Amino acid sequence: MRVLQVSEFIEIVNGILRETLSGEAFAVEGEISGYRVNQGQWVTFDLKDDKSLLNIFMPLWNLDVPLEDGARVKVYGMPRIYPKYGKFSISAERVELSGEGALKKALAALRLKLEKEGMFDAARKRELPRFPRRIALIASRESAAYGDFIKILGERWGGLEIDSYHVLVQGQRAPQDIVQAIESANSHPLSFPLGQGESNYYDVLVMTRGGGSLEELMAFNDEKVVRAIHGSKIPTLVAIGHERDLTLAEEAADVRGSTPTDCARRLVPDKRDVLYELAMTMEKIEGYVVAELESKHVILERAMSAPGVWITGRKIELEGASARVVSSVDSWLDQLKQGLTGKMRLLQSLDPKAVLRRGYAVVMDKAGKAVASAKSLKAGDAVKLLLQDGEVGATIDGGETKIQPKLL
């Protein structure tokens, strides 16, 4: 017979358990009761089914899902007897909520509850300043997300003052870590030189981490974290995981980035764009100044040339007036000439000689006076007949005298 010391015995039993069970992966499923966290770092609970009970022990940092009594879980880990108390338990490495989509269901319920409280209201979301300067960055310093964020930020913008709050981004302690960082950033007295009228707080609070499984991102679905983001005095920009991951912390943030890289893009503009805009604005202003100067120049030139223009105008008026005078004199002379010609024609028509040429004769008495009436002549009177080419003497022969009666 072999006599074993207590320690030896327990060591052998534990060894057998290890060898037997390490061959294949297994999990123990059951319902939680008596859930406790001791000294802020050790989790203990009982895992039960209808007939049996198993003690579970695990470090708090191995836990990344919310647990409570009554929850059904799968526990992964090694069973052993704890030598000091002789107690049999599973030392758990990981605990999963069990049942199809149990975690998702819990998350959906929390989302609904917080939504009803108005935690995600679009109306209360603040805009980020266009040119932030002082940034509180909450991330894991070792993460790729941190590196990506800083790198893209450097490519796009300069002159930022970034305070990095290093936090755990997964595991049971992560939510507490993150909440403390948010609160700390919100009450942090800034050491940067303040510009005029600048507040004593950060311009933006940024929180980011890279992609992961739903379990790994659970810290950002933690109710306390969501409330802390919602309550931040500093405007918040949160980008967790990949494009498709949407955590409650992101929904509660003022602005959500889809990835750490997108987060940097949403935080600052690209300086190339801003330089371009700057150039365009200056071009516009310069254009106005040049146009203004040109218009003043035109006004000046007009003023300078005005007297000359006036004189030219008067000259033209004068020329016009004199031309009008000349032409009116001309037409007056023409009229005069025409009048004269008319009168001469009239005079010509009155010339008695013109009548003589047509065969008429003028009868004149001895005295050479024209005889106009038959009554003034009697037989034997000597007369002279005046014809177109000369005179001839004649005597009245005393033939019958007819006196034409006057008609009127």
Place this chain on the structure above:
Amino acid sequence: MTAKKEAKEIDMGKGFEELENIATWFESGETDLDQGLQKFERALEIASTLKKKLSDAENKIKEIKKKFE
């Protein structure tokens, strides 16, 4: 240095705002030439400061060491 002094004098956001205001002033068809030239000079000053700020500055990162209590 002067860059730091300038950075203090003209904040990026305020600088841009002032520049926009100047552009708007010109757009409104103001005709005071002296005032216009003065504003133009100010715009040039702001633009060159902002440009310098954008081109020169680097981002400074500081670790917040204490485990925030």
